[in-house]
Amino acid sequence: MLKFDISNVKGSEKTLLKMIIEKQNWIDCGEQHSKAKIVWNQRKQDKCSKYSINRPRLQISNKIKGIATISQKASTKQCLSTFALFYPEINEIYPETYIYPQDRNLLYSKNLNLFIAKPSNGSEGKGIFFPNSMNDLVKKAGLEQLVIQKYIDNPMLLDNKKFDLRFYILIHKLNPYICYLNKEGLVRICVDAYEKNNKNQFAHLTNYAINCENSNYVPCSNDFINDNQSNKQSFSAFRQTLQKNGQDDQILFQNIENLIAQFMKAIYPFILYHSKSDKSEQSQNFCIIGLDIILNSEGQPFILEMNSSPSLQITQYKNNKEEISPFDFYVKELVVTDAILIATNKKEWNDTSYKLLSDEYQLVNNSVLELLNLFWYCGKGMKTLSCSQFCKISNFSGMLNDNLQRVEYQILFCKFQVQRINFYQFLELIIAIQKRMNIQLHNLLEMIRI
CATH class of the missing domain: 3.30.470.20 (ATP-grasp fold, B domain)
Known part of the structure; x- marks a missing residue:
């Protein structure tokens, strides 16, 4: 019989859970948090309850770390745009989208009458507006980060x-x-x-x-x-x-x-x-x-x-x-x-x-996932590696580093060592190397495939 800790839930959501637990003949553990099989979270982050530090190993939460971050409108756009560097067809599933103020210069060339503006962290339609011009957008945005999305003006x-x-x-x-x-x-x-x-x-x-x-x-x-x-x-x-x-x-x-x-x-x-x-x-x-x-x-x-x-x-x-x-x-x-x-x-x-x-x-059969593995691999222990050591350690199973120029490794190394780039920047760097080497992307990925 399933046991629940729903102490971190409030309002109508808690009413729903109580009704479900009663209907299924499950158990609400109340204050006996350690006995629960499932700890239900209402928050976006997987903070569970204040008892989460000592949560038993086999307890399950309804939150997965990382989901909340990418669900922010600006982050979702960044994920899809970065993925589209490798799979351009992904652009077809998502309206043309920009982030203000990061993409401010790009927006000057757009007819903003065709776009809709949404607060990146907004919900329930709050703060949404239709900008008339760039001046209108700047005035209404203030210091807030906005997602500027091409409006689907021919809806079913x-x-x-x-x-x-x-x-x-x-x-x-x-x-x-x-x-x-x-x-x-x-x-x-x-x-x-x-x-x-x-x-x-x-x-x-x-x-x-x-x-x-x-x-x-x-x-x-x-x-x-x-x-x-x-x-x-x-x-x-x-x-x-x-x-x-x-x-x-x-x-x-x-x-x-x-x-x-x-x-x-x-x-x-x-x-x-x-x-x-x-x-x-x-x-x-x-x-x-x-x-x-x-x-x-x-x-x-x-x-x-x-x-x-x-x-x-x-x-x-x-x-x-x-x-x-x-x-x-x-x-x-x-x-x-x-x-x-x-x-x-x-x-x-x-x-x-x-x-x-x-x-x-083929949900996970994509090169971006392989590059994430490479990113993790290269990112370990970088503070103690020299550039030559990095070139050597990059020659792990399946990586044909003879086909890459030393300068490409130096670029990768400097980015990790000095600038400590994130995964998004790393993927952009891979694309830059591919263009500079003037080879097909899939050939480059074959060279660095784990």
Whole structure:
């Protein structure tokens, strides 16, 4: 019987967990923290509770280190942009994106009327605006870091209204890397009809926290599997709507699954890097992340952002009164319960609401991951190595250093030794060396492959 420490959780999320624990006949350990099998965290960081220092070795947490860092909008963009140096096709899954003020000079050449600005650490739609010009952007940004993203101005519409999709992904393990996509999700629909040139927030921003403030907001009914009239619907109901309209929901879901698999592949090396450890197999932790996806008018999906701590709120305001939302409970109970059952080996994934992101997507078969291993390898003990020693130690199994010029090793060595570059800078350096040597990237990677 599973035992839980949920002492670090508050509000509606704690209500959800208590309801799940009671329904499954599991046990809330209360103050007996050491007896818990699962320590549930509400925070983004894996700080667990104040008892985490003495946490028993076999306890499991619902947070994986490194996830919170890359889920910040600016960090997600950096991960994908860096990955795109090696796999340019990744640019097709994410709108054109810049970071302010870092990319300020690049933004001067852009028509900012086509972009949307979001605070890098923002949530619930707070602080989002449509810049009219660079001066407008600078004035509104102040000292805050912003993500400036090309606006998808030809979105697929439901009843002439813009919507987006929230999907939940379970990262079961990091080594081996195993991810699952929950087949249910949320469809969040704007209250007002979409007008391309009218920047009314109720017509352009799909966030629940914004739209629920509108008196015309319609909460989901208790028939949430079939309800296609509300402003927040189930993905199951959305698929039924597509079928009724003569559209192929199977193809659309497959395209979304492919998109998510590509995204999960791209972020994996950076999760490992930010976890500050190349021994991720020691971690038993799992993590539920949220991905927000939008479809254009042709049904092509794009990932808008990632959330390492997706809201597990199950309450809604109805007639100025807060109450449990049966719809939110349905979706989030499914997501959380089945994630726990998979993470604790109580059920096989095919007996749950999750779908395995299978090996055919080759989630970890990429050169960026190999370069992370090289980065770790070269980064060990650099303070005591001379440049000549570094050249020698680089000649480990599979590395044909005779095909590299000594100057290339000197550059690598100086970057590590003097500037202490990070992994992102290291990958940019690899690209620079490839261009200077004027050889195909895959040939260079063959030379330095571990």
